[in-house]
Amino acid sequence: MMKQNHISELRLAIIGLISMQPQSGYSLRKFFSTTPMGRFSSSPGAIYPALKRLEEEGWIAGAIDNADSLRPKKVYSLTEEGTRALHLELTKAVTREDIIWNLDGLILRFPFIEQLGLSEVLRFLTQFEEEVSRYIPTLENYLDGVSEEITLCGRLAMQQGIDGYRGMARWARHAIEEISTHRPDPTQGEN
Amino acid sequence: MMKQNHISELRLAIIGLISMQPQSGYSLRKFFSTTPMGRFSSSPGAIYPALKRLEEEGWIAGAIDNADSLRPKKVYSLTEEGTRALHLELTKAVTREDIIWNLDGLILRFPFIEQLGLSEVLRFLTQFEEEVSRYIPTLENYLDGVSEEITLCGRLAMQQGIDGYRGMARWARHAIEEISTHRPDPTQGEN
DNA sequence: CGATACATGTAACCGGTTACATGATTTT
DNA sequence: AAAATCATGTAACCGGTTACATGTATCG
Incomplete structure (x- = not known):
């Protein structure tokens, strides 16, 4: 069936955006909810767990901003490993399977490729x-x-x-x- | 977020196809795997549970074909309730949410509407x-x-x-x- | 007799949706 | 003082994916 040889759209959107500029969960949510890129999810119930998983896997690392304040913010950046993983994903060959099963993911890849x-x-x-x-x-x-x-x-x-x-x-x-x-x-x- | 005001594509595809002609799990799988409509899943792991759920909910009813033979087949037809549910889904107004979140589902609806x-x-x-x-x-x-x-x-x-x-x-x-x-x-x- | 097609299912896993929960800060 | 915005999370649920399991019938 060959549907899932790629990372999810949400993960790709998250690490792609982080690669352009470090992001917090909230800034990602805001971006998703105010731009047409919101097609790729939003809701805290998807984003925060995704960030947690990405951090566990070592693709991103969170730094606490305003640690002393009462409203701290966790800003994530790509790690070297995450950068490698992102570049690997972005440079994968485009297959017919992608064309059929993963068109949205392909279009999502596009703007992030520009960095390369x-x-x-x-x-x-x-x-x-x-x-x-x-x-x-x-x-x-x-x-x-x-x-x-x-x-x-x-x-x-x-x-x-x-x-x-x-x-x-x-x-x-x-x-x-x-x-x-x-x-x-x-x-x-x-x- | 308003993403899920509709039945899943797989369910719609299944009851839509059954409405055109009674179908078994196998015939559905075959159809999905040999036509471009296979975009809407396939694999037994999705179809058989979906059929079971649809039957539990009373939208479809399975009749055993070749009951005496060693290779029986379960052929499903739409119940009245299922027909009502399908027609309700097919005649729902097209909203901007559908356009954004459910385009594929909308296009999938289209060929089944012809019956109406x-x-x-x-x-x-x-x-x-x-x-x-x-x-x-x-x-x-x-x-x-x-x-x-x-x-x-x-x-x-x-x-x-x-x-x-x-x-x-x-x-x-x-x-x-x-x-x-x-x-x-x-x-x-x-x- | 081996391969292919017919036929139906289960179980572990994964991750997205919805709804809920909490509280601080800023704006009106 | 109320409302909106900033900010981060959790938990139950649902359903699709992958891989596995089982066995019959037909064709070459």
Whole structure:
């Protein structure tokens, strides 16, 4: 079935955000509840246990802020091990299984990959575009094969899925272009 | 958070398929594992317990086929209560929460709605199109608001989400058209 | 006779949801 | 003084995943 070869979306979102800037449970909750990234959970009942587990596993380390005050805050940073784990996850090859079972996780990975450099981003997008484009004919063939026996709405629902994948491939191509032509900022030069 | 005002995708898929034709655990597994609808689980460890629960709740009833043979089969049909529950689920209004948290479930509903008649299908599509179209500006406004502080890939990821929703709205409009012009088969006439 | 398809299930594990619990600080 | 926000957690529940367990029937 091959559904779970990856870390959960919540874990990825948490360590990804922490990698950009140290975060407390509360700041994560706030971010999730005020941005469209809230699609990846929220509620304290998910976040605090997840943070605890990540700390137990040594991926993140919490430092108490305002230790003396009456309202202390626990701010987590990535450990070296956590950084390694995150980078490993972000650079994993994009597989058809991901395309089918873990699309949201894939899109979630994307913004965090930027830290690894634009070449990594391009590698990801290229793989993504290729896997998606390769999957579409499979779906089309299936649809062709059953179009006699399927109901009208069944066909339309499948069409929706195919259109969705087509849109993603298009998006990836567009993103590749935008990133490729992204000014290496000639006024600064990089030598 | 409002995530769980609906039955699980697996349950919906199961009772939806049973409503089209009585099914055994095995036939469901087979269907899931050989069609793109397998996105909604599979594995016996999910299906058999789900069937048991649905039977306990009185939504489905199992009849033993080949009772005398050494390889009996349990074929489930919808009860009246199950039919009511399914129809209730299928005719629920499409909300923004669904659009955000339960998109897959919404698309899964779609082919089963056809049994309720094309007017129900059109009602669903109209609501779907409207809710999606209303949600898009919210996302666009958010993106505009943060475009200064967001990273390149963060923006592109958001753009992907918006494009996805736009594609869905387009699909819904297209589906409405296709269904509306769907020949009411003039050779038969309905009076 | 071995492989594949038919057929149904269980048990340990994991992690997300919901709801609850507590209390400090700041704003109105 | 009340309300909102800051801040962190726990506990019961639910259901999906993985892996295991068992046995029959059919086909080559």
